[in-house]
Amino acid sequence: MTTDLLSRRRLLSLLAVGTASTLAGCASSGPQRFTPIAAVSPAFAPALPPGRSPELDATYGEIVDGGFVIPAVPYWKIPPRFYRQRVPNETGEPAGTVVVDTQQRFLYLVEPGGQTAMRYGVGIGREGFAWQGEGVIQWRQKWPKWTPPSEMVARQPELAKYGPGTGGMEPGLMNPLGARALYIFKNGQDTLYRLHGNPEWNSIGKAVSSGCVRLMNQDIIDLYERVPNKARIVVWQ
Numbered sequence: 001m002t003t004d005l006l007s008r009r010r011l012l013s014l015l016a017v018g019t020a021s022t023l024a025g026c027a028s029s030g031p032q033r034f035t036p037i038a039a040v041s042p043a044f045a046p047a048l049p050p051g052r053s054p055e056l057d058a059t060y061g062e063i064v065d066g067g068f069v070i071p072a073v074p075y076w077k078i079p080p081r082f083y084r085q086r087v088p089n090e091t092g093e094p095a096g097t098v099v100v101d102t103q104q105r106f107l108y109l110v111e112p113g114g115q116t117a118m119r120y121g122v123g124i125g126r127e128g129f130a131w132q133g134e135g136v137i138q139w140r141q142k143w144p145k146w147t148p149p150s151e152m153v154a155r156q157p158e159l160a161k162y163g164p165g166t167g168g169m170e171p172g173l174m175n176p177l178g179a180r181a182l183y184i185f186k187n188g189q190d191t192l193y194r195l196h197g198n199p200e201w202n203s204i205g206k207a208v209s210s211g212c213v214r215l216m217n218q219d220i221i222d223l224y225e226r227v228p229n230k231a232r233i234v235v236w237q
Contacts, residue, residue, distance in 0.1 A: 060072060071199075135186040136230055174199065180217075182195040
C-alpha cells in the first residue's frame with residue numbers, strides 16, 4: 001500500500017508539472033491575435049446605394065467653410081465624367097495653366113511636371129454670352145460678394161438691387177459666385193468673367209450661365225487651393 005501510494009503521488013506530481021508547463025507556454029507565447037469583426041463579417045457593413053462610393057462621399061460630402069455649411073452634392077445624379085479626377089495632360093499646355101474646354105464642359109489644371117492634369121466638370125455660358133481667349137487669373141476671393149454688371153442688370157432689371165454702386169449681394173450659399181471666385185483679366189483689364197462656385201450642382205455639364213465658368217462648391221474650393229498665383233488661363237470655344 002505504501003509503494004502504491006507513493007507511485008500515485010509521484011504520478012500526480014508529474015501531471016501537475018506538465019500542466020503548469022503547458023499554461024506557462026500559453027502565457028509566454030506572445031500577444032494573442034484578434035481578427036477584427038468587420039473582417040470576419042463584411043456582410044454586416046452598410047452597403048452604399050448603386051453609383052456611390054466612400055471616396056466620392058468624402059469628395060462631395062457636406063463641409064463647413066468660412067462659417068457656412070455647404071450641403072453634400074448628390075453626385076450620383078451627375079454623369080461620372082464630370083467628377084473631379086486626375087487625368088493625363090492632353091491639353092498641350094504647360095504646368096500651372098488652367099484650360100477650359102467649353103465644348104466638353106471640362107476645366108483642367110495642368111499639374112507640376114506637365115504630365116497630368118486635375119480635371120473638373122463645369123457649367124458654361126449660354127450661347128451668345130460665352131467668352132473665349134487667353135487671360136490671367138489676376139485676383140481670387142473666398143466667399144465673394146456678387147455685383148452683376150450693368151449689361152446683366154439691363155437684361156434682368158430685378159438684379160438692380162445688387163448692381164454697380166449697391167455694394168452687391170452679400171456672401172452666402174445663395175450667392176451666384178458660391179464659395180470661391182477666380183477673376184479673369186486680359187491685357188490688365190477685368191473681363192468680368194469668373195471661375196466660381198455655385199450651389200446648382202445640376203447645372204454642371206450644361207450651358208446656362210451668363211458667360212462665367214461655374215463649378216460645384218466642393219470643386220472650386222479644391223481648385224482654389226491648387227491653382228498658382230497669376231495663373232495663365234486659356235478658354236477654348
